[in-house]
Amino acid sequence: MQPKITAVARCADGDVGNISRIIVDPLSREISHVIVRERGGGVERQVPIGQVEAVPHEEEVRLRGSAEEFRRWPVLERHAYVTIDEVEIAHLEDHLCVEPGEILVPYPRLEQAVPRRRFFTNMTHAIGALMALPLAFPVVKYLMQPMYRPYDNTWFPVGNVRKVRKDNIGYQFKYTRGFKEAFMPEQRIEKNIWVVKATPAVRKAVYGGKDKTFHDDKGRVVWVNKANAPHIGFSGKCPHLGCGYKWRRTKNYPDGVFLCPCHLSIYDAAGKVLDGPAPRPLDVLPMQVSASGDVKIIDVEYKAGVKNQIRLL
Numbered sequence: 001m002q003p004k005i006t007a008v009a010r011c012a013d014g015d016v017g018n019i020s021r022i023i024v025d026p027l028s029r030e031i032s033h034v035i036v037r038e039r040g041g042g043v044e045r046q047v048p049i050g051q052v053e054a055v056p057h058e059e060e061v062r063l064r065g066s067a068e069e070f071r072r073w074p075v076l077e078r079h080a081y082v083t084i085d086e087v088e089i090a091h092l093e094d095h096l097c098v099e100p101g102e103i104l105v106p107y108p109r110l111e112q113a114v115p116r117r118r119f120f121t122n123m124t125h126a127i128g129a130l131m132a133l134p135l136a137f138p139v140v141k142y143l144m145q146p147m148y149r150p151y152d153n154t155w156f157p158v159g160n161v162r163k164v165r166k167d168n169i170g171y172q173f174k175y176t177r178g179f180k181e182a183f184m185p186e187q188r189i190e191k192n193i194w195v196v197k198a199t200p201a202v203r204k205a206v207y208g209g210k211d212k213t214f215h216d217d218k219g220r221v222v223w224v225n226k227a228n229a230p231h232i233g234f235s236g237k238c239p240h241l242g243c244g245y246k247w248r249r250t251k252n253y254p255d256g257v258f259l260c261p262c263h264l265s266i267y268d269a270a271g272k273v274l275d276g277p278a279p280r281p282l283d284v285l286p287m288q289v290s291a292s293g294d295v296k297i298i299d300v301e302y303k304a305g306v307k308n309q310i311r312l313l
């Protein structure tokens with residue numbers, strides 16, 4: 001009779017556990033070991049089939065020796081075996097009737113050499129990668145260049161302040177600039193900024209009485225917006241998620257506000273958030289106005305959706 005998996009394993013001086021699995025010799029297709037899980041869910045010990053004295057019925061397996069001798073049998077090294085679901089052993093079911101439960105067979109010898117074979121495979125890959133590195137480096141560098149290129153602090157002419165006639169009202173200025181993304185050809189993109197001719201109160205709200213300094217990627221100062229300069233330029237991108245916004249008069253704000261149509265963030269003439277999900281005020285750009293009124297800006301871009309200004313371009 002063959003034991004049922006879950007059968008009680010009993011030594012001469014008492015129960016020691018339950019049969020949890022069996023190991024089968026893949027050639028003879030006979031059981032070579034029974035695995036006994038110690039009482040209380042303890043370790044599993046691997047007991048040779050020769051130690052099985054009797055199987056009085058399928059619910060009980062009698063082992064030779066005492067419980068103390070039983071505990072000297074080795075602990076099952078599960079990684080050294082595969083289940084019979086993973087290997088094909090012809091007619092095995094003709095020899096076994098121990099369902100349900102896990103039936104193990106030793107890991108095929110060929111596969112046991114895998115760590116060694118894997119070592120050689122990995123080494124071959126590593127050598128290949130080293131040889132390819134000089135060729136791959138220029139390509140990778142070229143592709144990644146846009147991620148690491150320094151901030152573009154070019155000044156872009158955007159128009160003339162003569163167009164800005166009234167105080168504390170937003171006037172839109174459009175301009176185009178070229179963008180080159182990795183290996184793609186350069187594209188011309190239309191962008192815009194909003195310029196406000198600010199009264200002292202609005203200037204104070206924007207700058208807090210202090211000049212605003214802009215830096216390059218090395219921390220060097222590239223421009224200072226004077227706190228008393230009347231014209232202020234705001235990036236045309238909403239700091240929430242980057243949509244374009246407009247200057248609008250509304251019922252609640254008859255003097256006008258900047259209104260973003262995407263998620264209805266509202267900003268006053270100083271760029272301060274009055275309503276909506278925007279995490280920070282409108283982004284002030286480095287801007288200079290010549291004696292003749294020509295306006296130039298540096299097209300700084302900050303990360304959208306975050307409280308602090310994180311410069312991207």
Ligand code: FES
Nearest residue numbers: 238240241260263
């Ligand atoms: S993008 Fe402007 S409010 Fe969401």
